[in-house]
Amino acid sequence: MKITFPHLGNSYIAIETLLRTLGHEPITPPLGTRKTLELGSKISPEHTCLPFKIILGNMLEGISQGADTVMMIGGWGPCRLGYYGEIQRILLEESGNDIEFITLEVPRKDYNKAWSTMRKVFSCKNLGAIYKGCQLTKAKMDVLERLENLSLYCRPREKIPGAISSFLDKKLQELRQVSSIKDCYLIYENSEKELEDLINPNNKRRVPRVGFLGEIYTVVEPFANLNIETRLGHLGVEVVRTISLWEWLQDHIFKKIMGKSHIEPLAKSADGYLRGFIGGHGLESVAHSVELAKSNLDGIIHILPLSCNPEIIAQGILPKISSDYEVPIMSLVIDEHAGETGFQTRLEAFVDLMERRLYARV
Amino acid sequence: MSQIGIPRALYYFQYNRLWQTFLGELGFQVVISPETNREILNMGLLSSVDGFCLPMKIYMGHVQYLVKNGIDRIFVPQIISVRKKEYICPNFMGLPDLIAQSVPSDIEIISPTVDGRKGRKKLIGDYLSFGRIFAPLERVKFAWEKAEQAQAEYDLFCENITSIMAPKINLLFLGPCYLTEDPFLNGDLINELDSLGVHVITQKQMNSEAIMEKQSLISKPLFWSGAKESFDTLNLYLDKIDGAVIVSPFGCGAQSLVNVLLNKCLQEHGTPNLELYLDEHSSSIGIQTRIEAFIDLLERKHYHENNLSTSG
Numbered sequence: 001m002k003i004t005f006p007h008l009g010n011s012y013i014a015i016e017t018l019l020r021t022l023g024h025e026p027i028t029p030p031l032g033t034r035k036t037l038e039l040g041s042k043i044s045p046e047h048t049c050l051p052f053k054i055i056l057g058n059m060l061e062g063i064s065q066g067a068d069t070v071m072m073i074g075g076w077g078p079c080r081l082g083y084y085g086e087i088q089r090i091l092l093e094e095s096g097n098d099i100e101f102i103t104l105e106v107p108r109k110d111y112n113k114a115w116s117t118m119r120k121v122f123s124c125k126n127l128g129a130i131y132k133g134c135q136l137t138k139a140k141m142d143v144l145e146r147l148e149n150l151s152l153y154c155r156p157r158e159k160i161p162g163a164i165s166s167f168l169d170k171k172l173q174e175l176r177q178v179s180s181i182k183d184c185y186l187i188y189e190n191s192e193k194e195l196e197d198l199i200n201p202n203n204k205r206r207v208p209r210v211g212f213l214g215e216i217y218t219v220v221e222p223f224a225n226l227n228i229e230t231r232l233g234h235l236g237v238e239v240v241r242t243i244s245l246w247e248w249l250q251d252h253i254f255k256k257i258m259g260k261s262h263i264e265p266l267a268k269s270a271d272g273y274l275r276g277f278i279g280g281h282g283l284e285s286v287a288h289s290v291e292l293a294k295s296n297l298d299g300i301i302h303i304l305p306l307s308c309n310p311e312i313i314a315q316g317i318l319p320k321i322s323s324d325y326e327v328p329i330m331s332l333v334i335d336e337h338a339g340e341t342g343f344q345t346r347l348e349a350f351v352d353l354m355e356r357r358l359y360a361r362v
Numbered sequence: 363m364s365q366i367g368i369p370r371a372l373y374y375f376q377y378n379r380l381w382q383t384f385l386g387e388l389g390f391q392v393v394i395s396p397e398t399n400r401e402i403l404n405m406g407l408l409s410s411v412d413g414f415c416l417p418m419k420i421y422m423g424h425v426q427y428l429v430k431n432g433i434d435r436i437f438v439p440q441i442i443s444v445r446k447k448e449y450i451c452p453n454f455m456g457l458p459d460l461i462a463q464s465v466p467s468d469i470e471i472i473s474p475t476v477d478g479r480k481g482r483k484k485l486i487g488d489y490l491s492f493g494r495i496f497a498p499l500e501r502v503k504f505a506w507e508k509a510e511q512a513q514a515e516y517d518l519f520c521e522n523i524t525s526i527m528a529p530k531i532n533l534l535f536l537g538p539c540y541l542t543e544d545p546f547l548n549g550d551l552i553n554e555l556d557s558l559g560v561h562v563i564t565q566k567q568m569n570s571e572a573i574m575e576k577q578s579l580i581s582k583p584l585f586w587s588g589a590k591e592s593f594d595t596l597n598l599y600l601d602k603i604d605g606a607v608i609v610s611p612f613g614c615g616a617q618s619l620v621n622v623l624l625n626k627c628l629q630e631h632g633t634p635n636l637e638l639y640l641d642e643h644s645s646s647i648g649i650q651t652r653i654e655a656f657i658d659l660l661e662r663k664h665y666h667e668n669n670l671s672t673s674g
């Protein structure tokens with residue numbers, strides 16, 4: 001099958017490997033642009049959340065590049081994400097796209113259907129090869145997140161503006177091509193060394209550090225968050241992530257999302273602000289904000305798409321954390337009309353605030 | 363006797379009998395905020411984050427109203443799920459914590475966690491152990507029985523009214539009861555229609571578990587109770603109605619996804635339908651004009667069909 005799939009940060013690098021392992025041809029859609037969003041919006045219900053529209057746009061672009069199958073993740077709530085796929089399937093069908101739609105999720109009730117889906121997905125029967133391919137996928141996912149984290153550290157410290165971003169792009173493309181686990185980690189090790197030349201050794205300025213959290217899709221997908229991590233880096237700020245995409249994917253597809261073990265430590269951190277799971281990443285946002293506020297960070301940026309319920313609840317609670325711990329926290333609401341200029345101005349003002357606070361203390 | 367306030371918003375419209383009786387039997391004097399009005403809406407807008415959906419803003423307003431009127435104890439349950447394997451909107455899970463941030467700290471938020479995901483037994487257990495805070499077990503059990511009975515009687519009453527179809531136009535309203543039951547939010551639509559002789563069916567009386575099994579209209583099981591109730595109501599009445607109105611709160615992303623499914627079903631069945639989005643600026647006149655035009659259409663269709671059948 002020729003399978004297309006939505007973008008989620010740089011995960012396409014790993015997904016391509018996974019699909020090839022399973023005997024399919026990956027059709028990676030172009031990275032998100034305004035056109036992607038327009039395509040998706042055109043056939044989306046008006047009031048649904050932004051991620052839905054961009055994801056649908058990715059699918060449409062993948063289909064126009066020749067994909068005959070769309071792959072998407074599912075789930076069982078409480079957030080709408082679990083139902084995205086089903087609605088997208090209908091919308092694609094209604095707009096005249098004759099494609100197969102595969103939803104990855106733990107099945108409920110309809111086990112026969114789930115089984116036939118699995119049979120289609122696992123068209124390559126060589127178990128050994130599948131196992132090896134999955135290991136490679138995992139390694140790529142791991143390395144790409146490590147590379148991203150490295151660049152988050154280096155960007156505010158770079159010698160030549162923009163050098164780190166182009167370095168990262170180059171390394172990611174290398175990672176995309178390699179086909180052994182050893183090569184993946186070699187890329188990482190080399191990067192660590194090469195990066196040393198790209199950062200300023202005698203910069204004594206203390207770099208402000210900002211925690212970054214919120215709704216997972218907008219956190220991870222640069223097109224949705226207007227490249228916020230890069231922007232902050234260029235403003236001289238180190239971004240600290242709280243979400244690992246790989247962990248989230250594992251959780252979302254394979255595990256019972258609301259497993260106690262997962263919730264309890266978070267609920268403990270959020271104690272006094274929120275009593276437990278509220279769907280999506282709302283609890284994480286509150287819990288991580290408390291944790292970050294307690295650690296030595298200079299600020300927290302919380303990002304969410306318009307009308308995203310779990311994060312709106314978090315947005316209502318974060319000001320309390322901000323005043324209790326005296327840490328600046330900014331919630332950024334993203335919608336399809338988000339303008340670049342206004343966005344940049346808000347970031348600059350926030351960075352200003354963090355810097356003034358930081359240097360007043362030093 | 364100590365007072366407790368219940369905001370007349372959100373799930374109040376579904377569980378008012380249950381809550382009121384239960385709390386009353388536990389020894390509280392229950393005070394319910396008045397029907398939504400301009401003042402309540404404005405208070406809600408002031409104490410809300412911009413991104414809230416309209417029903418949440420209204421809820422905040424009702425809480426503020428109660429506080430302003432000297433009620434220092436407010437019932438804000440944390441409802442996670444009302445039926446097995448289902449959720450309701452994530453908003454309800456965070457509601458009590460959110461409310462706690464928006465009222466003065468001497469206001470007591472009384473807030474049982476109700477989680478029926480594991481089934482009805484668990485749900486009842488949640489209510490009972492909540493009651494135990496205020497009264498001995500025997501008394502709590504008694505209170506619960508009375509509460510359930512009161513709610514059941516009311517549900518039955520609603521069901522009986524709905525099941526009598528009108529000779530002329532029967533119109534199904536799909537959407538959360540906190541929209542269809544709040545005259546301020548919907549521009550007093552339901553009463554208006556009543557006076558026009560249109561029989562209105564809402565999904566309010568879809569509490570019973572029995573119907574929940576059918577899900578023939580859609581391929582992936584829904585996990586939101588509200589949406590399921592829409593479909594169950596639709597399942598039940600699809601052949602008996604002349605048209606359907608889908609009411610959604612402005613800014614509710616969940617509802618807009620469900621509407622795709624509802625529209626599809628209605629279209630496939632050839633049932634005329636109208637989508638209404640309600641927001642804090644929507645004028646009752648605007649809503650009424652659209653509804654009247656829709657009723658006109660239904661009447662013409664009705665007339666046409668009847669004439670055809672008598673003449674042909």
Ligand code: SF4
Nearest residue numbers: 049079081280308309
């Ligand atoms: S978490 Fe937010 S953006 Fe994601 S599906 Fe839920 S409501 Fe939409």
Ligand code: SF4
Nearest residue numbers: 415417451453611614
């Ligand atoms: S379902 Fe929609 S309208 Fe209802 S509370 Fe949730 S977001 Fe608001």
